[in-house]
Amino acid sequence: MTEAIKFLEPDAAILARRKEIVDDLAELVPPERLVHEPVELVPFETDGFLAYRRRPLAVVLPETTAQVAAVMKYCHRYGIPVVPRGAGTSLSGGAIPQEDAVVLGLSAMSRILDIDYANRTATVQAGVTNLSISDAVGADGFFYAPDPSSQLACTIGGNIGMNSGGAHCLKYGVTTNNLLGVKLVLVDGTVVELGGKALDTAGYDLLGVVCGSEGQLGIVTEATVRLIAKPEGARPVLFGFDSAEAAGSCVADVIGAGIVPVAIEFMDKPAIEICEAFAHAGYPLDVEALLIVEVEGSEAEMEAMLASIVEIARRHGVRTVRESQSALEAALIWKGRKSAFGATGRIADYICMDGTVPLGQLAYVLRKTSEIIDRYGLRVANVFHAGDGNMHPLILYNINDPEDAARAEAAGMEILKLCVDAGGCLTGEHGVGIEKRDLMRHQYSDVDLAQQMAVRAAFDPAWILNPSKVFPLEGRE
Amino acid sequence: MASQLTPATETEAAEIIRDHAERAAPLEIRGGGTRAGFGNAVQAAATLSSSGLSGILTYNPAEMVMTARAGTSVAEIEAALDANGQAMAFEPPDHRPIMGTTGEPTIGGLFAVNASGPRRITAGAARDSLLGVRFVNGHGEIVKAGGRVMKNVTGLDLVKLMAGSHGTLGLLTEVTFKVLPRPKTAATIVLSGLDDEAATHAMAAAMALPVEVSGAAHLPESVKSRFLSGGLPEGPATVLRVEGLEASVAVRVEKLAAAMQRFASTTRLGPEETAVLWREIRDVKPYADGTMRPLWRVSVAPSQGEKLVAALRLATGVDAFYDWQGGLVWMRMEADPEAEILRRYIRALGGGHATLVRASGAVRASVAAFEPQEPALALLSQRVKAKFDPVGILNPGRMTTGEPA
Numbered sequence: 052m053t054e055a056i057k058f059l060e061p062d063a064a065i066l067a068r069r070k071e072i073v074d075d076l077a078e079l080v081p082p083e084r085l086v087h088e089p090v091e092l093v094p095f096e097t098d099g100f101l102a103y104r105r106r107p108l109a110v111v112l113p114e115t116t117a118q119v120a121a122v123m124k125y126c127h128r129y130g131i132p133v134v135p136r137g138a139g140t141s142l143s144g145g146a147i148p149q150e151d152a153v154v155l156g157l158s159a160m161s162r163i164l165d166i167d168y169a170n171r172t173a174t175v176q177a178g179v180t181n182l183s184i185s186d187a188v189g190a191d192g193f194f195y196a197p198d199p200s201s202q203l204a205c206t207i208g209g210n211i212g213m214n215s216g217g218a219h220c221l222k223y224g225v226t227t228n229n230l231l232g233v234k235l236v237l238v239d240g241t242v243v244e245l246g247g248k249a250l251d252t253a254g255y256d257l258l259g260v261v262c263g264s265e266g267q268l269g270i271v272t273e274a275t276v277r278l279i280a281k282p283e284g285a286r287p288v289l290f291g292f293d294s295a296e297a298a299g300s301c302v303a304d305v306i307g308a309g310i311v312p313v314a315i316e317f318m319d320k321p322a323i324e325i326c327e328a329f330a331h332a333g334y335p336l337d338v339e340a341l342l343i344v345e346v347e348g349s350e351a352e353m354e355a356m357l358a359s360i361v362e363i364a365r366r367h368g369v370r371t372v373r374e375s376q377s378a379l380e381a382a383l384i385w386k387g388r389k390s391a392f393g394a395t396g397r398i399a400d401y402i403c404m405d406g407t408v409p410l411g412q413l414a415y416v417l418r419k420t421s422e423i424i425d426r427y428g429l430r431v432a433n434v435f436h437a438g439d440g441n442m443h444p445l446i447l448y449n450i451n452d453p454e455d456a457a458r459a460e461a462a463g464m465e466i467l468k469l470c471v472d473a474g475g476c477l478t479g480e481h482g483v484g485i486e487k488r489d490l491m492r493h494q495y496s497d498v499d500l501a502q503q504m505a506v507r508a509a510f511d512p513a514w515i516l517n518p519s520k521v522f523p524l525e526g527r528e
Numbered sequence: 529m530a531s532q533l534t535p536a537t538e539t540e541a542a543e544i545i546r547d548h549a550e551r552a553a554p555l556e557i558r559g560g561g562t563r564a565g566f567g568n569a570v571q572a573a574a575t576l577s578s579s580g581l582s583g584i585l586t587y588n589p590a591e592m593v594m595t596a597r598a599g600t601s602v603a604e605i606e607a608a609l610d611a612n613g614q615a616m617a618f619e620p621p622d623h624r625p626i627m628g629t630t631g632e633p634t635i636g637g638l639f640a641v642n643a644s645g646p647r648r649i650t651a652g653a654a655r656d657s658l659l660g661v662r663f664v665n666g667h668g669e670i671v672k673a674g675g676r677v678m679k680n681v682t683g684l685d686l687v688k689l690m691a692g693s694h695g696t697l698g699l700l701t702e703v704t705f706k707v708l709p710r711p712k713t714a715a716t717i718v719l720s721g722l723d724d725e726a727a728t729h730a731m732a733a734a735m736a737l738p739v740e741v742s743g744a745a746h747l748p749e750s751v752k753s754r755f756l757s758g759g760l761p762e763g764p765a766t767v768l769r770v771e772g773l774e775a776s777v778a779v780r781v782e783k784l785a786a787a788m789q790r791f792a793s794t795t796r797l798g799p800e801e802t803a804v805l806w807r808e809i810r811d812v813k814p815y816a817d818g819t820m821r822p823l824w825r826v827s828v829a830p831s832q833g834e835k836l837v838a839a840l841r842l843a844t845g846v847d848a849f850y851d852w853q854g855g856l857v858w859m860r861m862e863a864d865p866e867a868e869i870l871r872r873y874i875r876a877l878g879g880g881h882a883t884l885v886r887a888s889g890a891v892r893a894s895v896a897a898f899e900p901q902e903p904a905l906a907l908l909s910q911r912v913k914a915k916f917d918p919v920g921i922l923n924p925g926r927m928t929t930g931e932p933a
Contacts, residue, residue: 169732169830170830172829193736214681216679227656227688250648250649250827250852250855253881253901255697255912256689259687259688259689263681264685267684306589309614348738348740349779407680409591409676440678441677441679476677480681495672496672499671503686505916510911
């Protein structure tokens with residue numbers, strides 16, 4: 052694998068003090084919550100962005116906010132970098148450590164603290180998984196809306212760090228729209244509360260800027276999130292089209308007609324084939340593009356919405372329309388979509404890109420993407436959230452062939468630049484991490500970036516928190 | 529009389545701010561001035577208004593996104609959206625009636641105060657709709673943040689910081705925001721005769737149903753006659769709104785009414801009355817009374833609103849009604865602002881915050897308009913403010929927190 056992305060040079064003085072630091076950390080957390088043997092550190096070397104890995108100085112897995120605060124206070128005092136980590140599912144390298152850093156893993160803080168149906172909130176520790184919130188309240192008719200594909204494993208703390216989204220965010224919004232409050236440990240170990248059960252917060256919207264800050268402003272140890280009453284029913288429908296353009300203009304017309312489905316997912320032919328071979332979801336194999344449109348509500352409501360959507364699809368020459376007739380069929384349709392990443396992994400190595408484009412540019416960006424991929428002699432499968440323009444080209448390559456890998460990486464960067472040039476952004480839900488750090492200047496001017504970095508510095512003047520990430524290494528304040 | 533500066537371009541606005549920063553001369557930042565009197569008074573020799581920066585720049589209904597210069601009137605924006613069957617989901621309130629102001633509300637002013645109406649409880653606040661901004665910071669630099677797409681996690685979300693910062697972090701010059709299809713129809717269920725506590729339970733039960741209630745307010749006897757020209761049924765009114773496609777609203781209203789039978793007798797309002805009622809709730813009609821009697825906007829956990837009011841009633845003269853399922857309490861005091869007791873009770877009930885929206889000049893001079901923050905948060909806010917406006921020239925003192933240390 053190439054090492055195109057640079058890390059900060061580890062601080063030799065910190066590396067030299069490693070044993071002393073480990074001994075000090077042992078005073079702050081129980082022995083079983085400190086990981087320092089080289090072999091035990093291996094699982095913490097990387098996250099879902101597998102191409103890069105670094106062995107951290109040590110890993111602490113605190114059980115309480117007080118322990119997190121103690122570790123932060125210590126690291127702040129000695130200028131030791133800290134890399135926060137949830138379940139390690141980041142796809143942009145957000146949780147990849149560096150050699151002179153202490154990894155602060157929140158996975159042991161996995162208790163649901165309070166469920167309040169009168170106010171429709173859940174207060175949970177940061178290490179609680181996304182799906183377990185919905186599981187805890189599902190029997191009572193509620194759910195937590197943001198649903199990243201990794202929701203079985205990923206933690207709410209990580210979701211807040213990345214402002215995660217998912218297929219159903221078209222209607223319900225992403226993490227920032229569903230987050231009411233956090234307990235936050237600042238870089239010097241001070242514990243503050245931002246927000247709470249009230250809908251609006253006082254003063255500057257610090258909660259808003261902490262959400263999506265990729266572990267650079269503080270460590271979230273607890274969160275209060277919105278619960279939503281589950282709809283009576285939900286029904287996904289498959290639409291097969293002869294071209295991406297037809298599918299794209301169908302999406303635009305559905306929204307233009309005043310219908311906002313809960314999800315609109317797009318798959319191109321390679322993605323359809325890969326997912327069908329894996330999940331046997333009954334996807335049509337004779338079409339160029341597939342939409343999964345999900346509506347929800349009562350039977351009458353779903354019927355009304357679907358009738359309008361089907362009519363619009365027919366105007367765009369839809370070839371296949373398949374309404375799910377049962378819960379089993381509905382689950383199967385989603386299984387195909389949700390297994391896209393895993394299914395792709397069975398046939399090739401791939402990198403998953405994550406840019407967002409304005410809806411009107413979807414067809415153009417898809418066409419240019421395939422030109423870029425052809426030019427590099429690679430293959431791509433496209434699967435994405437068409438309702439909000441969040442694209443996920445999966446670029447297939449061979450990880451054991453360094454040249455192939457370099458080509459895939461270069462093609463990916465070109466595609467992301469294309470998204471920005473089309474009026475979109477570098478990342479819709481995966482975050483900048485290390486992956487897109489050096490492209491930030493393509494989206495933002497030096498002044499824009501300096502303002503962001505200044506705000507970062509207001510929270511963490513010495514750049515201790517997750518320092519290799521998000522912002523280009525040159526020109527930091 | 530303070531001098532009025534109304535730049536015609538963003539570049540000109542940046543030059544003005546740069547010039548004032550060099551001279552450390554404070555500027556009062558404003559849009560259309562319809563919320564003049566909001567927040568703490570600002571001492572500045574000059575007022576800088578965005579009202580000269582006007583016009584819708586891009587609007588593609590199929591993308592559900594609009595970009596407009598900050599000084600564009602809300603009326604112009606709403607007309608353009610309306611022509612395409614769309615609207616701002618957060619139902620921006622018009623504060624002129626309670627503030628006793630005139631002029632045109634601007635889209636920038638609206639986001640600068642994060643003004644959000646009844647649908648906030650399900651559709652989010654103004655900040656949730658705001659996707660991107662351009663602004664001039666206190667250095668006189670033009671900064672852009674966010675973008676024009678729904679999902680964007682590229683870098684720090686400065687957009688959220690700008691929303692609700694009351695012109696203390698920068699002069700907004702351009703905003704990009706998400707819009708949604710305007711509901712095709714709407715209906716309201718009125719529950720009659722519930723006291724505040726029972727109403728709170730009924731609203732919580734309604735919000736827990738799968739019928740997508742998009743507005744939940746309680747109008748006690750003291751204010752009820754001020755709505756719909758006195759046309760609501762007898763007794764306190766607890767009102768629940770359902771919106772959407774014709775067929776689905778009809779079905780959901782039936783279900784909601786059936787479920788609410790156990791709380792009170794119910795009546796229904798059709799689309800026209802529903803539109804009027806919720807606009808009156810949004811614009812705080814009962815307290816648009818032409819007075820300067822202290823008016824508070826209190827945000828607490830929805831279950832705590834009525835407890836707060838009940839406790840206050842034992843101590844002072846207060847009139848109140850509830851939006852956001854009880855979580856947004858509009859409170860008008862009889863005489864004094866009672867800030868200390870109000871804020872003490874809010875803390876005792878688990879937190880939230882109170883903003884003094886309107887008061888006489890004398891009261892405003894002595895009472896912090898915004899909720900004082902605990903020291904660590906206040907310090908952090910001050911540091912953030914200093915990163916945008918190190919000289920402290922933008923609306924100095926408007927928010928009690930966030931001034932340079």
